[in-house]
Amino acid sequence: MIADQSDTAGNNPRNGKPFLVGLNTTGDGSNSFLQATVFVPSETFDATAIDPDNTTRQWSPVTIENARIKSGDDFIYSNTYASDINKNLVVLGASKRRGDKRENGAAANRMFLAEISLGADSGYSTPTARYFDELNNNSGIFFRGVGGEPGAINNFNEIVGAVDAEQSTEYFGKKRRQRGFIYPFNGRGSETERMAIFQGKPWLLDDLTNGGKYSSQNNQYRIVDAADINDDGVIAATALKCEGGYDSTGHNSYCGNGQKKERVVAVKLIPIANEADRSIETRGVDAPPVERKGGSLGWMALILLGFFGLRRNK
Structure with missing residues (x-):
């Protein structure tokens, strides 16, 4: 991504140069760690330079702090990576907890962001x-120990991806159900008007497709992941589709009373242009049906119970 911090760092030779993100192998004694890395362009970066001997370094790897595998003498994560960066130099990434470093019942993929500021x-x-989770005080959709997969960040710092939609324990249990989300981060490049659309907080995308005149049509879908978002706010996502609509608008509603098959489909989420038509109606959670059946004891059991009762009275 081409850095654009002209407001404060217009004279910095790295401003206007491409910053890259990903992961890099770093050594620690006999260990090799895959860790989240920003590749910072050199002051003399030249995209047209041809260096067949590879003697001129165009980028320098910088490991993202607080996303290192090792903290002191303790190994916290198995790997970390950075997945996206925007022109404001806000970096998106994740750190995978080691299996023995569980939090809230899961060794989650912890999503993070990191900011780079260019000096004068x-x-x-x-x-x-x-x-x-820490940025949001372990509340809302980013509860303590939440996991997810970062998708993308646009130049207005609107982040999309997939996040755990339940807090069940994964240790000796099932994998948590995940849903697509959007997180309007308030940082360099954020716009107040766009933040206000989301009330300045993160949401499950299923909540944003509920209610209004498109509610019935949208109720055919549950967004399970969001891969990308452009500067117009259009989101590329993956959804489960229940033809004709789910039984209710609940997050966990059945499809045809659990008898119909859902399909995995690609969807495009388009923001509603008319402000008067925008409203956020959060989806509820349906209580699973409980079936109760009466039971009875056979005549042989009654005889045995009577026999045991007589034995106690002797």
Whole structure:
């Protein structure tokens, strides 16, 4: 991504240059770690330079702090990576907890963001991971120990991806159900008007497709992942589709009383242009049906109970 911090760092030689993100192998004694990394362009970066001997370094790897596998002498994560970066140099990534470092019943994929600020000269700040659950005080959809998969971030700092939609224990249990989300992060490049659309907080995308004149049509879908978002707010996502609509608008509603098959489909989520037509109606959670059946004891059991009763009275 081409850096654009002209408002504060117009004279920085790295401004206007491409910053890359991903992961890099770093050594620690006999160990090799795959860790989230930002590749910072050199002050003399030249995209047209041809260096057959590879002697001129165009980028330098910088490991993202607080996303290192090792903390002191303790191994916290099995791997970490950065998946996206925007022109404001806000980095998106995740850290995979080790299996023996569970939190709230799961060794989750912890999503994070990190910011890089260019100085007035040639300097830049060291990126440091800030995890979604901590940024949101372990509340709402980013509860303590939440896991997910980061998708993308646009230039208005609107982040999409997939997040755990339940807090069940995965340790000796089933994998948590996940749903697509959007998170309007308030940082460099964020716009107040766009933040206000989301009330300045993260949402499950299923809540944003509920209610209004499109509710009936949208009730055929449950968004399970969001892969990308552009600067117009259009989201590329994956959904489960129940032809004709789910039994209710609930997050966990059945499809045809559990008898119909859902399909996995690609969907495009388009923001509603008319402000008067926008409203957020959160979906409820349906209580699973409980079937009760009466039971009875056979005549042989009654005889045995009577016999045991007589034995106690002797």
